[in-house]
Amino acid sequence: MTRTGGPARDSARDSARASARDSARASARARLGHGLAGLGGLLALMEAVPRLGLVDERFLPPASRILTTLAGELATPALWIALGETMRGWALGLALAFCAAVVAGVVIGTVPGLRAMTSSTVEFLRPIPSVALVPLATLLFGPSLGSTMLLVVYAAFWQVLIQVLYGVAAVDSVAHDTARTYGLSAWSRVRHLVWPTALPYVMTGLRLAATVAFILAVTAELVIGSPGLGAEIQVAQSSGAVPVVYALIVLAGLVGIAVNAGVRLLERRVLAWHPAVRSEVAA
Amino acid sequence: MLEISALNKAYQSPGRRVEAIRSITLGVGAGELVCVVGPSGCGKTTLLRCVAGLLPASGGEVRLDGVPVTGPPPRMAVVFQEYGRSLFPWMTVRQNVELPLKEKRVPAARRRELVTGSLEAVGLADAADAHPWQLSGGMQQRVAIARAVAYEPQVLLMDEPFAAVDAQTRADLEDLILRLWRDLEVTTLFVTHDIDEAVYLGQRVIVLSSSPTEVMEDLKIDLPPGRDQLTTRSLPRFGELRGHVYRQIQRARGER
Amino acid sequence: MRAVRLLALPALLVLLWWAVSGSSFYLPSPLRVGQAFAETWFSERLTDDVLPSVGRLLMGYAAAGLLGVGLGVPIGSSPRLRATLEPVLEFFRAIPPPVLVPLIMLLAGIDTPMKVLVIVSGCLWPILLNTVEGVRALDEVLADTCRMYGVRGLARLRRLVLPGAAPQIMTGLRQALSIGIILMVISEMFASSSGLGFTIVLFQRQFQIAEMWSGILLLGLLGLGLSALFRRVERRVLSWYYGSGAARA
Known part of the structure; x- marks a missing residue:
């Protein structure tokens, strides 16, 4: 971040900092999205595996x-x-x-x-x-x-x-x-x-x-x-x-x-x- | 040899675009030593990383020997400022210098020769079997330089290599660079924030503006070639040049 | 002088043990426990119960190590993969490993595969998550150095990724070792007919109190031996790490 900011002009620095904040927020959102997708994927997998008969439902319920x-x-x-x-x-x-x-x-x-x-x-x-x-x-x-x-x-x-x-x-x-x-x-x-x-x-x-x-x-x-x-x-x-x-x-x-x-x-x-x-x- | 034309670099984030480098055009001829100075935070490191192919440019291009640089080119070496972090702490000095040569598939005998030669050239022949963290900061940076030299690059990039060492060591390392450059005739792009260092080392000094960066001046350093810390630095011409670059940088800071 | 310092307190404790041992049925004297130890464990129990237990532990531990590092490196190298899998992995790590024993018994019976699987299922997560963290936190300057000098592929893995992540990987392995010992014992306490855990519980059920204590002592010695061994290996693998003082920072 310091590379883009620097002590140059205050407004330029502020905008760089604001954009860093924006991108941090955006990446936190993206991470959350990915994480939810991961959990959703796990649930889908645990639903599909017994339903498709890959593992007996008696051992792994959906x-x-x-x-x-x-x-x-x-x-x-x-x-x-x-x-x-x-x-x-x-x-x-x-x-x-x-x-x-x-x-x-x-x-x-x-x-x-x-x-x-x-x-x-x-x-x-x-x-x-x-x-x-x-x-x-x-x-x-x-x-x-x-x-x-x-x-x-x-x-x-x-x-x-x-x-x-x-x-x-x-x-x-x-x-x-x-x-x-x-x-x-x-x-x-x-x-x-x-x-x-x-x-x-x-x-x-x-x-x-x-x-x-x-x-x-x-x-x-x-x-x-x-x-x-x-x-x-x-x-x-x-x-x-x-x-x-x-x-x-x-x-x-x-x-x-x-x-x-x-x-x-x-x-x-x-x-x-x-x-x-x-x-x-x-x- | 090295052509940078209309290079532009902007950092993109959703809904915002920060321009770090507006437009930089400069060339480095074969065997030349060019220094780049600019106010702090002006994107010197960004420039160097674009030239090294470590960072994709947003516009314009870098050519090495006429070939566009899209990733790290095979015959280019970089010495980073963070000497402590650019050496592998789990390897000895010798292994650090040797690793890139192994990757280049240099035969063992030649490898040994290059490693020994380059360690001797930087005055570290005795420390070959030490680990980097057993050495002082200046010595660690010598190891990084030896590694770059042993690699036999066409172009050597240096990113504020002496910013983190003490003044005495710094003068020694500057002279080491001058000697290696003279002996090996390697094209060198040397980035620094230190005006004295730039004028002392460079055949040309490129002065950058502050961010978003452009080239403010491309200055030829008309000091006699055989430079030395004492005589060169006390020449009246050295003072003039240094004063000139200093004023340019002050202007760059004031303008923005 | 040093020996006195090292041995004074243990000697005192043993004496104390001796002094109070007469008062309770549950606390036989040190001598009696020592005798039981020699009689019980320097017999065919060593080959029938102890060594198979330790073998299963090492097998499961090694498998978890390979799996954890093998999966951790790709996950740690890709930010997207990491973001996707991290909550899932954190969830698996948060499950107390022993509760998986009943489940794995259901899936894999009560024999050696179950016990090894139990150990793997508990040891895997700390190794995996620490590897991910170690690979993620690789030094950028070193990574750039590798790119500049064309160090990639297998050489990058061997020269940069694995040694760079080694301190974290070792942390994961250390955590996994203590979990592995717990699971080795527990897996044998369930519906088993041999093994260290089974034997100790058997002594307890039959009120062979001195034998039971000797089993506890043996488990303690095993834990001590394995952790001492681990520390030696760690010192060796990470000699550069301790030497550079990075461990203290």
């Missing part, structure tokens, strides 16, 4: 039937209750993991020596897939919210913790020295220096954790049978209600998108002052 089934399911209170259970497990588990990880991360990151002491343990525990805890959760809690929470908290905790540790480590040492020279107390150092610096990392951790937490919430329901969306899918599958399985999977995808979008929105809100986000918005 898109229209999946969507009407979904609409029918959404009209039943049972589904909303199940969805509520899933979201409760997700939200509680995420919140618990987030708070624990932030506190642990700030303490480990700011207390001298603690980081080196804990790194081997963190590096060992972090890659343990949380589904390894499925049998333990089953033993301890059975098919209940507790099982969901255990898996969600374990999976989400590490995502946040690692990002908090990165964030605390990113605190500029000069800024740190400055803060010390001016005699800031440990608490106000954390509050005014460490926390703002680490915040973008914390939000990244929250975003990653939110997705993982949702996956694990559904997994716990699916595998252990805790009440929720996953358990509904499992029930539908074992009773042979194929369209319902598809409808619930579509619903799970939509919820997943909503979770992503919600956390991104939150991230933007919280970090509106941060240069990385500002430039992202401008670009």
Whole structure:
């Protein structure tokens, strides 16, 4: 854009900028059009493949039937209750993991020596897939919210913790020295220096954790049978209600998108002052 | 050798058309070194990208040896301003210089000769196995120059190649370009925003107006050929020419 | 000194474990778990359950990698194709991969193909979407350089596109690896008669608590080993990337 604009005449620059804005808007419109065409194409394909007999309708119902089934399911209170259970497990588990990880991360990151002491343990525990805890959760809690929470908290905790540790480590040492020279107390150092610096990392951790937490919430329901969306899918599958399985999977995808979008929105809100986000918005 | 006639470039967007280049006509003779200067934002880079065949023109044409340029011509090399981004960070210096030759299917022995020769010519024989990001900015730009030279182009285009290096390095690189140009007799079109640099390097200096761009003046630089940073730059004639170009550019900015 | 720092906390934790292990039926002592580990996994279970599981994981992971990069490069190279497919791909990525298990069981039965397919269906999306993003964001100056010097076709793919997108592709592969391990376990917890996931659930149902813990430990070690391996490969593939400091920017 700068190539066409330049400091020449204000009107020429303005017109170049306006045209850049126009073209950005036009291209956003075009992208939206393409995207809708893509989704329409997917629906058409999923309608045509079973209708033409390429795949047995028993295994892949046409898109229209999946969507009407979904609409029918959404009209039943049972589904909303199940969805509520899933979201409760997700939200509680995420919140618990987030708070624990932030506190642990700030303490480990700011207390001298603690980081080196804990790194081997963190590096060992972090890659343990949380589904390894499925049998333990089953033993301890059975098919209940507790099982969901255990898996969600374990999976989400590490995502946040690692990002908090990165964030605390990113605190500029000069800024740190400055803060010390001016005699800031440990608490106000954390509050005014460490926390703002680490915040973008914390939000990244929250975003990653939110997705993982949702996956694990559904997994716990699916595998252990805790009440929720996953358990509904499992029930539908074992009773042979194929369209319902598809409808619930579509619903799970939509919820997943909503979770992503919600956390991104939150991230933007919280970090509106941060240069990385500002430039992202401008670009 | 290189003929640019009535070149026009406009950026089109729905319901609007922004003219970056109104009309540029200029020629560069075989073995000539021509500098293009103009006020910032005047479409110098657009011009160069059109000449290189990287950007389609909206009107007029560019001919190389009488052949219209529609895409990047095979015997043309470009040195970009962004040296850090024009070198492949995953390749060594040698591999960077060698890649275009491999694509040209130059036999291995000749390839080695060209790579070694060109790296020696830019004073980087020792850095052949380093990665670009291990070198300073000036050295990285030398690598880009070596790559262009090893390619044995008919025409060398340079897009503000020294805009991002410090003044000391810049003077060294200017002299490197003069030496390579003299030794290899390669036709060179050198785009810059630096008036001193244009007058010091060029046999001719083309002064562009601000956007929408036209040629304001095609100035012959009648300085003695054996140029050198100290003596050439202190010649009274150098000062006159520089002052003249400077006034032209001020006029270009004021008019618009 | 370094060793002390590295080992102090783990040692403390194991001691703590030891101290509390007597109090609960669900928490056998470390020694007991260690014994169970040796007895359980250094037996034919290694070849009958563990290796086939890992084999399926690697098979599905590799297939997802090839598919993801193979589709991601053309999609990332064409703005129109990208705009058309991006919402569809984002939707597929947003589906929690485990919910596909019941569906794929329906389509592909409960044998090896199902399990591999489950792993592919979960690993594909992060790889695909990251490849698309990496190819889209290729440096324009480098792309112009390739055009000027006539680097096109396969050479362009090999010299510009793949290495240029490699940092993003590796990010996708890293995300896919952890999803792959989860799916390996889950796919075996459903209607299966062998595999690591099946065995661990079996121990739990039979209240073989020490064996169950040894299985959890094994899964942990597997996750640790694979992620360490991945990090080594990544360091190698992206040595230029870490060297240039681009990773920090």
